[in-house]
Amino acid sequence: MGVPTALEWLGSCAGCEIAILNIGEALVPIITEALDIVHAPVLMDHKYFGQCGEGVTMEIPEATVGIVTGGVGNHEHVEVLEEMRKKCKVLIALGTCATHGGIPALMNGQDRKTSWEGIYQTLTTDPGATVPTVEVPAPLDRIYACDEKVKIDMQLPGCPPNPALIAEVIVSLLEGRPPVLPGKSVCDTCPTKREGKGAVTTVKRFITNAEFTPGEPISEMRCLLEQGYMCMGPVTAAGCAKLGAPSCISARVPCRGCFGPVRKDGNQLLDMMNALASNGIDFNSVVDRRSILRFSGAHGMLRPVKKRIEEEES
Amino acid sequence: MGTVLNIAPVSRIEGHAKIAIHLNDAGNVEDAFLHIQSLRGFEKFIEGRPAEEVPRIVNRICGICPWMHHLASNKAVDGCFGVTPTPTGHKLREMCQVMAHINDKILHFFFLAAPDFVLGPDADYAVRNVIGVVKAAPELATKVVKMRQLGQMMLDKFAGKAIHPIAGVVGGFAKPMVEAERQELLEGSRTLLDFACYALDFAKTNVFAKYMDTIGSLGVIKTGFLGTVDRADGSFRIYDGRQRLMKADGSYVDFEGADYAEYLGEHVEPWAYSKMPYAKSWGEGFNLDYENPKGIYRANTLARINVCDQMSTPKAQAALEEFRAAFGRPAQATLLYHYARLIELVYACERTIELLEWEGITDPNVRARVEPRAGRGVGIVEAPRGTLIHDYTTDDNGCIKSANLIVGTTHNIAPMNMSVKQAATSLIKGGVYNQGLLNQVEMAVRAYDP
Ligand code: SF4
Ligand code: SF4
Ligand code: SF4
Numbered sequence: 011m012g013v014p015t016a017l018e019w020l021g022s023c024a025g026c027e028i029a030i031l032n033i034g035e036a037l038v039p040i041i042t043e044a045l046d047i048v049h050a051p052v053l054m055d056h057k058y059f060g061q062c063g064e065g066v067t068m069e070i071p072e073a074t075v076g077i078v079t080g081g082v083g084n085h086e087h088v089e090v091l092e093e094m095r096k097k098c099k100v101l102i103a104l105g106t107c108a109t110h111g112g113i114p115a116l117m118n119g120q121d122r123k124t125s126w127e128g129i130y131q132t133l134t135t136d137p138g139a140t141v142p143t144v145e146v147p148a149p150l151d152r153i154y155a156c157d158e159k160v161k162i163d164m165q166l167p168g169c170p171p172n173p174a175l176i177a178e179v180i181v182s183l184l185e186g187r188p189p190v191l192p193g194k195s196v197c198d199t200c201p202t203k204r205e206g207k208g209a210v211t212t213v214k215r216f217i218t219n220a221e222f223t224p225g226e227p228i229s230e231m232r233c234l235l236e237q238g239y240m241c242m243g244p245v246t247a248a249g250c251a252k253l254g255a256p257s258c259i260s261a262r263v264p265c266r267g268c269f270g271p272v273r274k275d276g277n278q279l280l281d282m283m284n285a286l287a288s289n290g291i292d293f294n295s296v297v298d299r300r301s302i303l304r305f306s307g308a309h310g311m312l313r314p315v316k317k318r319i320e321e322e323e324s
Numbered sequence: 325m326g327t328v329l330n331i332a333p334v335s336r337i338e339g340h341a342k343i344a345i346h347l348n349d350a351g352n353v354e355d356a357f358l359h360i361q362s363l364r365g366f367e368k369f370i371e372g373r374p375a376e377e378v379p380r381i382v383n384r385i386c387g388i389c390p391w392m393h394h395l396a397s398n399k400a401v402d403g404c405f406g407v408t409p410t411p412t413g414h415k416l417r418e419m420c421q422v423m424a425h426i427n428d429k430i431l432h433f434f435f436l437a438a439p440d441f442v443l444g445p446d447a448d449y450a451v452r453n454v455i456g457v458v459k460a461a462p463e464l465a466t467k468v469v470k471m472r473q474l475g476q477m478m479l480d481k482f483a484g485k486a487i488h489p490i491a492g493v494v495g496g497f498a499k500p501m502v503e504a505e506r507q508e509l510l511e512g513s514r515t516l517l518d519f520a521c522y523a524l525d526f527a528k529t530n531v532f533a534k535y536m537d538t539i540g541s542l543g544v545i546k547t548g549f550l551g552t553v554d555r556a557d558g559s560f561r562i563y564d565g566r567q568r569l570m571k572a573d574g575s576y577v578d579f580e581g582a583d584y585a586e587y588l589g590e591h592v593e594p595w596a597y598s599k600m601p602y603a604k605s606w607g608e609g610f611n612l613d614y615e616n617p618k619g620i621y622r623a624n625t626l627a628r629i630n631v632c633d634q635m636s637t638p639k640a641q642a643a644l645e646e647f648r649a650a651f652g653r654p655a656q657a658t659l660l661y662h663y664a665r666l667i668e669l670v671y672a673c674e675r676t677i678e679l680l681e682w683e684g685i686t687d688p689n690v691r692a693r694v695e696p697r698a699g700r701g702v703g704i705v706e707a708p709r710g711t712l713i714h715d716y717t718t719d720d721n722g723c724i725k726s727a728n729l730i731v732g733t734t735h736n737i738a739p740m741n742m743s744v745k746q747a748a749t750s751l752i753k754g755g756v757y758n759q760g761l762l763n764q765v766e767m768a769v770r771a772y773d774p
Contacts (some may be wrong), residue, residue: 021362024338025387025487030489031431033395034473038466042458046507051333053435054453055766061449062760063329063345086361113384117370125368130592131726133715134585135599136610139592145344145359146597170387170487215722217376217494217694224688235626253481261484262499266380268488297374304381309502 012043013184016073017050019092021114021153022080026105027052029170033177040177044184047071073098075183081107081114081308082154083190086147092097095160100183105155106169110270111308113169115262118312122149155308166191169268169305172249179213191293192251193271196243196265199251201229211293213240213286220262228255232262235289240296242267245281270306277311279303326354329757334358334766336436336453337774338388339733343765345748351755356745358769360598360737375401375696375718377493382714383488385462388431389425392707392732393714394489401494403701405693405722412687413496416561419509419679420483420491421705422672425562426516427475427486428708429669429676432773433523434468434683437662440767441531445538446760464526471519478512496691503686510680517639517673524643524666532663541750543658543743543768545614546572548603548621550588550735551628552706553578555584560635560640560671562706569603569621574654576606576631580621584713588730591619591738600738601730610694614742623710623735625664626773630654636665637674658743661771678712697721707732711771736772745770 031037048071049056059065067285068089076098079225095101106112117125125130126149130139134321135270156162175191182189192199216239222231234241241264243256249269256264271278279302283293296302303312326349332342340361348354366385370378378395383390395417402409409417435454440567443452443460451459458465479486482505491498501509532539553563569587570576579587589604602610602619611618622722630653635641644667651660679685696718701716710732717725751761 019340023384023387023390025384025390028387028431028487032433032476034471034477035466038469038603041455047453051335051338052338054448054455055335055763057335057449058332059330062757062762063331063343064327065330083364084362113381114364115574116381117365120369120371122365125365126363129363129365129367130599134588134728134730135590135600136592139590139599140594142592142594142597144595145357146363146595147361149363169384215374215376215696217696219493219498219691222499224500225504257480257485258490259484263484263490263493266377266490280646289383297721298372298377299383301373301377306510 012046012155013075013077014048014071014073015045015077016048016070016094016098017052017077018070018090019052019081020078020091020108021083022105022107024052025170026079029168029173030176034171036177040180045075045180047082048258066094070094074100076101077104078102078156079105079108081111082150082156082159083114084147084149088150088159091160100163101160102164102166102179103162104166105171106167106237106270106305108156109165109167111153112157113320115307116304118152118307119288119314120291121314122152153308158309165274167247167270168249172252174252175249192248194248196246196248196250196256196269200243200247200256200259201227201254202231202233202259203229204233206237210236210238210289212238212292214238216264216296221261228260228273231262233302233317234259239264242278242282242302244285245278246270247272267302267305275309278306288305329762330377331762336388336439337770343769345752347752347755351751351753353745353752356748357595358737358741358744360596363597367729370724370727373724375404375716375722375724375750376694378716379492379494380488380490387487389424389428389707389709389732390488392705392712395421396491396703396705396712396714398492398494398717399703399705401703402703403703404699404716404718405494405694405697406699407495407692410689410692412500412684413690413692415679415682415685416497416501416690417677418493419646420479420489421563422675422679423475423479425672425708426520426669426676427472427479428469429672430472430475431664432708433527433662433665437770440763441535442628445764445767449759450765454636454764467519471516474512475516478509482509488759493691495694498691500688500690501686506680506686510588510677513673513676513680518679519672520669521639524670527662527666534629535659537658539659542764543747543771544654544656545617545658545739545742545746547617547739548572549627549630549654550621550623550711551631552711553632554636554706559636560628560632560634567704567711569605570631571606572654572655581713582702584702584704584730589772590730596737598734598737601735602607602738607610611632612738614739614746617742620738620742621735622739623732624661624708625668626655626661627710628706629667635671637671637678639674640667640671643670658768661773665773709733710735740769740772
């Protein structure tokens with residue numbers, strides 16, 4: 011019998027779950043032999059309130075390993091996360107939503123209540139509609155990362171996380187050793203050519219393609235930051251590289267920071283300001299600076315702008 | 325006071341939902357709901373973002389169909405900035421989209437839905453899952469895992485990221501395809517096409533033939549359908565075309581995506597975060613009564629298969645003819661979504677090959693010149709779960725001023741509620757229920773692949 015394991019998703023998009031499946035053939039022995047999956051809404055039918063739905067309190071079975079994906083955005087998420095904490099010996103936060111808030115935490119930059127009301131007043135929505143409140147979980151004041159609500163034993167960011175690293179975390183746990191994870195920045199795993207400070211003083215929007223010769227290896231392309239694009243490689247945790255280059259860079263597209271800050275509690279916005287400054291690039295040339303925090307807006311990083319400041323910034 | 329059965333979470337689906345079945349004192353179904361549990365607010369928090377960044381933000385709406393959001397968004401931004409992508413840019417986007425459809429269909433049919441059919445709807449819940457399938461049919465399972473991985477890795481390698489893609493860009497695509505990549509993708513696609521034909525045959529004999537009675541009764545409702553067809557000849561389309569809104573009697577209107585708001589409205593019920601799109605243009609309002617629905621149409625595989633005049637690829641066309649001969653047009657049985665899904669799988673493989681064999685596919689001219697500006701754009705693609713609509717307005721700086729999204733899954737929220745109630749009402753009588761019956765209620769949801 012394998013190690014009892016429970017999987018849960020909070021405010022997840024299911025991309026983290028797909029990343030688990032993308033472990034591929036190696037996943038088959040993991041889920042059929044090494045692990046004994048006791049609860050996982052996406053894959054199996056264990057229910058919170060008993061198989062016939064007659065129970066009144068939510069229940070998840072005891073497990074040695076627990077994996078949660080997604081951020082914490084409503085009261086049901088809190089309840090599920092607390093139940094997972096209670097029932098799992100080792101709790102892993104998987105994916106940038108779970109570790110840093112992820113894209114949904116962009117909502118933390120706005121007044122949630124007004125925004126939600128606006129969602130039910132769009133062009134095609136029937137007039138008079140209001141935010142639903144019956145039998146749907148009530149929202150929290152903002153989006154939280156999992157470790158803001160319960161103790162998390164291991165964090166594995168990525169949007170989505172790298173399947174090879176997910177497998178490494180699981181296998182290392184089973185073998186009782188610390189996992190081997192890349193600790194440095196995306197740039198450290200990037201083979202592009204760096205020629206040092208150039209004539210670039212401002213960053214441009216990604217409305218033209220990068221310069222490169224099609225078919226040539228990534229190592230023949232000049233660093234995208236040096237080409238004048240805002241590339242967040244310097245301020246983003248390594249881990250996405252699969253085929254010898256960071257994922258986006260391998261498609262000749264600049265990094266937007268989806269693995270979160272290099273240090274767990276780093277601030278990608280401050281770090282990026284510093285990185286640009288040290289390359290002699292004017293930070294004011296970045297359109298929409300707040301979206302530098304698009305993946306790491308939990309932990310109080312992204313807050314609604316006060317009207318006054320908004321006027322100053324725009 | 326009667327009892328409420330809370331089936332939570334609805335499992336082996338791709339989102340967050342619960343079913344509440346309300347029983348009266350006699351133990352019969354008084355009412356049944358599918359509650360949609362999550363709301364994140366993408367429409368709002370993309371406001372202020374530079375529009376060209378949005379295709380790599382909204383893909384996080386769904387990790388199962390990120391390519392669909394990515395591309396609908398790119399098309400909307402094309403519209404805002406008034407740019408027409410180069411022909412090769414369009415075709416590379418489409419190729420990635422159809423490849424993503426391939427992976428999605430393999431995932432849905434074999435990983436999520438198949439346990440109900442391979443192990444049986446009443447099998448013990450502890451084994452009625454993909455792990456159970458692996459143990460019960462290891463050969464099939466290994467093949468499925470391999471094929472899904474092949475498709476996923478082809479996309480990952482060519483486009484950098486298969487999940488939460490970044491390679492589609494306003495004006496076209498971020499990188500051209502070179503001959504070596506084309507050859508490799510072609511080889512993979514041919515393998516996938518073989519598998520698709522095998523999967524359809526497998527399902528025809530082992531699933532559809534065996535479960536004909538269930539198919540004819542479970543969650544069956546009568547509705548209209550929405551899909552996308554070729555502007556010229558009404559063929560099945562997923563990347564681009566005209567929208568077709570069909571009534572239950574088979575009559576239809578076609579419209580251009582930009583006019584969607586004249587045809588579709590979104591109804592809001594207080595018990596689901598998800599809005600419920602309906603056919604506003606029918607002028608009959610909105611009603612969820614499954615015996616007498618108003619304004620209700622369905623989207624997703626069965627809808628597309630119903631609205632199209634034909635499939636543009638030969639193997640898929642043959643499958644469609646066989647399907648129509650057996651079930652008519654429009655076919656209404658809910659479990660036929662699975663059958664339609666496999667016909668689409670065959671199409672997606674054939675279409676990938678067709679695109680790769682197009683002589684212009686390796687043309688280096690993949691991105692048109694773009695200038696950020698104020699404008700409006702409506703981008704529509706067919707996501708696995710239905711017609712996906714992104715509608716953006718930008719300011720002078722090319723940043724998002726407002727957005728309206730109608731997400732594929734939501735088209736089927738109203739019909740799923742009807743199917744749930746139909747299934748619950750016909751299966752649960754006099755207070756008699758068990759986990760097998762309740763799983764069949766869930767199967768009515770699972771067919772829609774929400
Ligand atoms: S981290 Fe990314 S892939 Fe994972 S749930 Fe969040 S948005 Fe989806
Ligand atoms: S800035 Fe970007 S392109 Fe340059 S080395 Fe870092 S990750 Fe690579
Ligand atoms: S390059 Fe950056 S944005 Fe792209 S996958 Fe890697 S960490 Fe994420």
